[in-house]
Amino acid sequence: MSNAIEIKDLKKTYPNNINALKGISLNIQNNDFYGLLGPNGAGKSTTISIIVSLVKKSSGQVIINGQDIDLDHSAAKQHIGIVPQEFNFNIFEPCQQIIINQAGYYGVERHIAEQRCDQLLSEVGLMDKKHLPAGSLSGGLKRRLMIARALIHQPSILILDEPTAGVDISLRRQMWQILKEKNQNGLTIILTTHYLEEAEQLCENIGIINHGQLIENTSKTGLLAQLNMESYLLFCDPIESFPQQSPFSIQQITNNKLEATLNSNQSISELIHYLTQHQITIHRIQNKVNRLEELFVNLTEGAPI
Numbered sequence: 001m002s003n004a005i006e007i008k009d010l011k012k013t014y015p016n017n018i019n020a021l022k023g024i025s026l027n028i029q030n031n032d033f034y035g036l037l038g039p040n041g042a043g044k045s046t047t048i049s050i051i052v053s054l055v056k057k058s059s060g061q062v063i064i065n066g067q068d069i070d071l072d073h074s075a076a077k078q079h080i081g082i083v084p085q086e087f088n089f090n091i092f093e094p095c096q097q098i099i100i101n102q103a104g105y106y107g108v109e110r111h112i113a114e115q116r117c118d119q120l121l122s123e124v125g126l127m128d129k130k131h132l133p134a135g136s137l138s139g140g141l142k143r144r145l146m147i148a149r150a151l152i153h154q155p156s157i158l159i160l161d162e163p164t165a166g167v168d169i170s171l172r173r174q175m176w177q178i179l180k181e182k183n184q185n186g187l188t189i190i191l192t193t194h195y196l197e198e199a200e201q202l203c204e205n206i207g208i209i210n211h212g213q214l215i216e217n218t219s220k221t222g223l224l225a226q227l228n229m230e231s232y233l234l235f236c237d238p239i240e241s242f243p244q245q246s247p248f249s250i251q252q253i254t255n256n257k258l259e260a261t262l263n264s265n266q267s268i269s270e271l272i273h274y275l276t277q278h279q280i281t282i283h284r285i286q287n288k289v290n291r292l293e294e295l296f297v298n299l300t301e302g303a304p305i
């Protein structure tokens with residue numbers, strides 16, 4: 001399958017010398033539903049803003065549907081619809097006008113734009129708000145308006161930066177449904193989120209950014225399996241012989257220290273029993289903090305239910 005987006009060694013230093021991105025490389029396939037996760041300030045919005053040419057990269061390469069954004073800036077932009085983290089429309093303008101104006105920027109003819117606008121407004125459940133000023137919509141509905149606006153030029157890729165931040169659970173579920181349907185109809189979707197549940201519900205593949213680096217890039221199932229594993233450090237008497245074949249994932253760190261990783265079907269008492277049978281005497285066990293788990297606590301803390 002071809003890549004919708006290829007990012008190579010992307011770096012960004014802001015004028016205040018903040019190294020927001022320290023070399024990110026990432027491929028996102030066509031029709032993927034990709035989730036970009038990471039704590040506040042990790043570099044998610046910076047990455048997205050560079051992809052859509054709102055922020056200038058310091059170095060690296062971004063290729064959208066085979067086109068390098070440095071070489072073909074406008075063509076690359078034509079492929080993408082963006083729903084930014086902050087509301088960025090005129091709140092006094094009616095919903096329909098906001099979408100039609102956007103169509104104009106992309107050169108969509110007015111009569112086509114009007115038809116598409118109605119179609120999109122009904123898809124996102126805003127048809128009855130068509131003539132109302134955007135400022136009169138609730139936060140969740142404003143986000144939906146931004147989705148409709150982002151799709152008016154029929155991009156093949158939709159990028160949403162925290163589309164459900166502060167949106168209540170019922171509106172959030174409705175939005176998930178809209179996005180799922182769009183993805184099933186062939187749209188490539190990339191979103192950033194602080195909600196693990198959202199990534200779990202929607203995403204096929206997940207990347208985690210921390211301090212400007214991509215520290216994880218895997219399938220959702222792979223990531224969930226990792227979160228279910230627990231690692232321990234085991235301090236023992238000097239080990240004379242270490243079993244080569246084992247039902248557990250065990251690594252010998254030093255002469256008297258082992259690291260063992262258990263999946264959700266294995267228990268620590270089974271592990272101790274097994275090691276004792278192999279003449280390994282354990283003195284102390286230390287639960288090793290799972291980096292991913294730690295990150296997720298950070299990500300999901302304070303998430304509204």
Ligand SMILES: Nc1ncnc2c1ncn2[C@@H]1O[C@H](COP(=O)(O)OP(=O)(O)OP(=O)(O)O)[C@@H](O)[C@H]1O
Pocket residue numbers: 014015016018019020038039040041042043044045046047085
């Ligand atoms: N325009 C800017 N000028 C200077 N520094 C910036 C600018 N935008 C972002 N930064 C800094 O770059 C780093 C990455 O910020 P970014 O907005 O990309 O993070 P994020 O992962 O989107 O965070 P959040 O989850 O809070 O939205 C942060 O340290 C931030 O303070």
Ligand SMILES: [Mg+2]
Pocket residue numbers: 044045046085161
């Ligand atoms: Mg952000």
